[in-house]
Amino acid sequence: xxxxxxxxxxxxxxxxxxxxxxxxxxxxxxxxxxxxxxxxxxxxxxxxxxxxxxxxxxxxxxxxxxxxxxxxxxxxxxxxxxxxxxxxxxxxxxxxxxxxxxxxxxxxxxxxxxxxxxxxxxxxxxxxxxxxxxxxxxxxxxxxxxxxxxxxxxxxxxxxxxxxxxxxxxxxxxxxxxxxxxxxxxxxxxxxxxxxxxxxxxxxxxxxxxxxxxxxxxxxxxxxxxxxxxxxxxxxxxxxxxxxxxxxxxxxxxxxxxxxxxxxxxxxxxxxxxxxxxxxxxxxxxxxxxxxxxxxxxxxxxxxxxxxxxxxxxxxxxxxxxxxxxxxxxx
Amino acid sequence: xxxxxxxxxxxxxxxxxxxxxxxxxxxxxxxxxxxxxxxxxxxxxxxxxxxxxxxxxxxxxxxxxxxxxxxxxxxxxxxxxxxxxxxxxxxxxxxxxxxxxxxxxxxxxxxxxxxxxxxxxxxxxxxxxxxxxxxxxxxxxxxxxxxxxxxxxxxxxxxxxxxxxxxxxxxxxxxxxxxxxxxxxxxxxxxxxxxxxxxxxxxxxxxxxxxxxxxxxxxxxxxxxxxxxxxxxxxxxxxxxxxxxxx
Numbered sequence: 001x002x003x004x005x006x007x008x009x010x011x012x013x014x015x016x017x018x019x020x021x022x023x024x025x026x027x028x029x030x031x032x033x034x035x036x037x038x039x040x041x042x043x044x045x046x047x048x049x050x051x052x053x054x055x056x057x058x059x060x061x062x063x064x065x066x067x068x069x070x071x072x073x074x075x076x077x078x079x080x081x082x083x084x085x086x087x088x089x090x091x092x093x094x095x096x097x098x099x100x101x102x103x104x105x106x107x108x109x110x111x112x113x114x115x116x117x118x119x120x121x122x123x124x125x126x127x128x129x130x131x132x133x134x135x136x137x138x139x140x141x142x143x144x145x146x147x148x149x150x151x152x153x154x155x156x157x158x159x160x161x162x163x164x165x166x167x168x169x170x171x172x173x174x175x176x177x178x179x180x181x182x183x184x185x186x187x188x189x190x191x192x193x194x195x196x197x198x199x200x201x202x203x204x205x206x207x208x209x210x211x212x213x214x215x216x217x218x219x220x221x222x223x224x225x226x227x228x229x230x231x232x233x234x235x236x237x238x239x240x241x242x243x244x245x246x247x248x249x250x251x252x253x254x255x256x257x258x259x260x261x262x263x264x265x266x267x268x269x270x271x272x273x274x275x276x277x278x279x280x281x282x283x284x285x286x287x288x289x290x291x292x293x294x295x296x297x298x299x300x301x302x303x304x305x306x307x308x309x310x311x312x313x314x315x316x317x318x319x320x321x322x323x324x325x326x327x328x329x330x331x
Numbered sequence: 332x333x334x335x336x337x338x339x340x341x342x343x344x345x346x347x348x349x350x351x352x353x354x355x356x357x358x359x360x361x362x363x364x365x366x367x368x369x370x371x372x373x374x375x376x377x378x379x380x381x382x383x384x385x386x387x388x389x390x391x392x393x394x395x396x397x398x399x400x401x402x403x404x405x406x407x408x409x410x411x412x413x414x415x416x417x418x419x420x421x422x423x424x425x426x427x428x429x430x431x432x433x434x435x436x437x438x439x440x441x442x443x444x445x446x447x448x449x450x451x452x453x454x455x456x457x458x459x460x461x462x463x464x465x466x467x468x469x470x471x472x473x474x475x476x477x478x479x480x481x482x483x484x485x486x487x488x489x490x491x492x493x494x495x496x497x498x499x500x501x502x503x504x505x506x507x508x509x510x511x512x513x514x515x516x517x518x519x520x521x522x523x524x525x526x527x528x529x530x531x532x533x534x535x536x537x538x539x540x541x542x543x544x545x546x547x548x549x550x551x552x553x554x555x556x557x558x559x560x561x562x563x564x565x566x567x568x569x570x571x572x573x574x575x576x577x578x
Contacts, residue, residue, distance in 0.1 A: 001573065005496040005524070010491075043347040043526050053519060055527055057494045064489035071438050074343075087441075159392045162399030173407060177452035185453065196546075202522075223335060238480065251479060258390045258480035262442040 004054040011045050014038055022068050032073075037067040092267030093310035095260060099233050102240070106232035109190040110225070117198025121206055128203040131195060134208040140200050144209040144216065161280035168224060169272045171258060176265050179235020180254075183240055186235030193228060215289045218296030219282050222303045223275035234264040271303075294317040339472060339484070341436035350487040353473055354429045356464065359485060363460075370405050410448040411472040414439060428488045430553060434472075443481040446464075450477030492571030494530040499567045501576075511572045512555055525570045532563065 002010075018038040021031060095101065098164040118126040171189065179187020204213045241257030242250055256310050284296070338350040354362075359429040377398055384394030397449050406477050413421040431447070439447075454463025454475045463475035472484050519526075524547070532540055544562035551569060552559055559565040 008493060008496070018464035040345070043343075043345060043349075046349060047347065055494070055523060055530070057491060057527070057530070060489055060491035063349045064491055066347065067351060067436060067489075070343055070349070070436060071432070074437055147509070156392050162396035162403075166399045166403035170405060170407070174452045175447050177450045178456070180450060180453045180480060181456075185456075248349045254480055255482045258446050258482075259442055260505070262445055266445065308537055 002052075002111060004052070004058065006047075007045075007049070007052075007054065008058065011041075014041055015062075018042055018065055018069060021187040022065075035069065036073055039066070039073055039185065042069065043067050069164065075145075087263050087266050088270050090311035091263035092270075093306055096230065096267070096307050098260075099237055099264065102233040102236045103229065105236055106186070106190055106229045109187055110194040111230050113191045114198035115193035117195045121199050121202025125203070125206050125313040128199050128206075131199040132203075137200075137203050140204055141207045141209065144204045146212070157280045160284075161276055164276035164279050165273065168227075168276060169269055170185040171263070172227055172268050172272055173230065176231040176235045176238075176268070178260070179238040180242070181239065183236050183239025183307065186232045186239065189235075190228070190232040197225075209287065215292045217282050218294055219274040219299060220278040222299040223271045223278065226303050227247045227271035227275065230264055230271070234261040234268070237261055237264075239284070273307075333551065336454075337473075339486070341435075349436075351432070352489060353485055354427075354485040354487055355473065357489070358427050358429060359473075362421065362427045362429055365426055366421050369410055369422050374402060374405055379497065390434070391576075396476075397438070410451075411441075411444050413443040414448075415441070419444075424485070429483055429485050431483050432485055432490050434482045443483050446481035447477035447483050450475075452478055453477070464531070492501035494527075495533060497526060497529045497573060498533075499529070502567065503571050507568055508572065510557055513569050515551075515569050515573050516554060517551070517569065517573055522570070522573055525566050529567060529570060 018035070018041075021027065021035050024031070027035065031325075042062060042065050046059070049058055049062055105323065117127075125132070154312055170191070175186055175189035176191075178189065201213060204210065237257050238261060241253045245253035248256065274289065278299075283292075334336050336362070337353045339353055340348050342348050373447055381398035381401075383395035384397070389491060400471075410421055413424075414431060421527060422427060424430060433443060451460075453461075454460055454466070454477055456462045460475070463477070467473045469477045470479065472478075474484055478484055486511070520529045530544060541561075544566050548562035548565050549561060551557070552565065557565070
C-alpha cells in the first residue's frame, strides 16, 4: 500500500490545478470539463484518504477542495439571482391568488379593527383617547386642518418620501417576519395598525376635516394598506405552516412555506415603494379633490386587477419548486 | 472518522461525502459586531453628506430624505447585497472566514438570502437577537429562525494546508535501531498520532516538542521495555521501524 507521503506527492499537482481553477472568476467550456474531471478525482482521493486514515489535515484539505469545487459545479449561482422582475410580475400575483385564505384572514385582521376604530371614534369622540395619547390626536387634527390645496414645499416632500420608505416598508417586513412565531407577530401588527389608522381617520373626520384626510389618503392607500395586508398574509402563512404541517416535519413544512412567501414579501415591498412615491409627491399636492378621488379609484382597480388577472396562464418557473426540499431518496 | 461535533456531512449526487465545519456562537457574534461597525460607518458617512446638502446646496429636505432612504437600505439590504456579491458572506463573515450555504452545501440564491435576512426581525426579539440565539442553541446546526426558514447554515471556509512530509533528522542510525523491536506493538491510531506529531514537529520549538513527546513516550517505552534519553527521538524511531524502515 502507498504511504501517505507517496500519495500526496502523486496527487499534489492535480489538487493545486483544481485550486487554481477555483479561484478564477471566469471559466470557459474546456476549463469546466477539466474542473469536473478534477472534482471527480479529488472525490475519489478523499475517499481513498479517508479509508487509509491519512490524517486529519489531509482530509480537511481535500474536504475543503471538494466542497468548493462542488459549489462551483452545482451552484449555477448567477442565474438564480436574476429573478427580480419575474418575481414581481409573475410569481407575485400567482402566489397572491394561491394564498387567498391567508389574504382573507389578514384582511379581516386589519379591516375589522380599522372599522371598529373608525366607528367608535365617530360615535363617541372620547374613544380615540383610549387608543392614542391626546397630544398625537391633536397633531393629526392640526395636520389635516388646512385644505391641502396650497401644496407642500418640495424639500419636505423628499424628506417624507424617505421617511415613508423607511417606516412603512420596515413595518411590513416586521409584520411578515414575526409571523414565524406561530402567526402571533403578524396578527399583532395587523390589528394594531388597523385600529390606529381607523381611529386617526375617525378622529380627524369627527373634528370636521374628513374631506381633507380622505383626499390625502385615497391615492396611496390601495398600495399601502394592500401591502400591509399582503405582508401580514405572508407572515400568517409562515406561522400556519408550523401548526398545520401536512405530511411534512415541522421544519420541512416551514421551509416549503417560507420559500413560497418570498414573492409575496418582495411584491409588498414593491407596492410600498409606489405608495411612498405617491404619498410624498401626489397626495399632498394642490391637485383638485375630484382628480385625487379618481386617481384613488384607479389605484384600487389597478391593485385588484393585478391580483386577479396578472400572469394568468404563464408557466410555473422552476425555482418555485425548491430543489433542495425533497423527500428522502425513495431508492 | 470525523470526531468534531461541529462538522456536518453533506452527500453529493455522486455519493461522495464531505464535511463542513459549522460556525459557532462566538464566531458569529464577532462577525455580527464587525458588520455593525461597518454599517454604522456607512451611515455616518451618508448623514455627513446629507448634512452637506443642507449647508451648501440649501436642499436640506432632499438630503434628509436621501439619508432616511439610506438608513432603510442599510438596515434591510446590507446582508442581502453582501451575500449576493461576496459569495454568501458579509464583510464581518469574510473577516472570520464564514460563509452562508444551503443545507445541502450549495451556494445560496436570492430567495434564501432575502428570507434569512428579513427574519432577523423575528430573531432579534425581544432584544439583541435573544430569540435567535436561544433557537440556535437548541438546533444541532446552530441555526437561528432565519436559517431554519431559508434552510441555510453558516459554515467555516476551510483552506487547510497539507502538512509537510515526515522527515527524520538526523538520519536514523543502525545503532539507534538495535533496541527497537522489528515490529513495534503499536495500534493504527497510535501510529497516526505519532505521524501527526512528526509532521508538526518542524513548527514546534524544541522544548515544546519534548514536552509533547514526554506525554506518550513513557507508555510506549514501558510496553516495549525500552530505555530512552530523548522522547521525541524515540517516537521518530518507533515510527521509522513501524513503517518498515531500516538504517
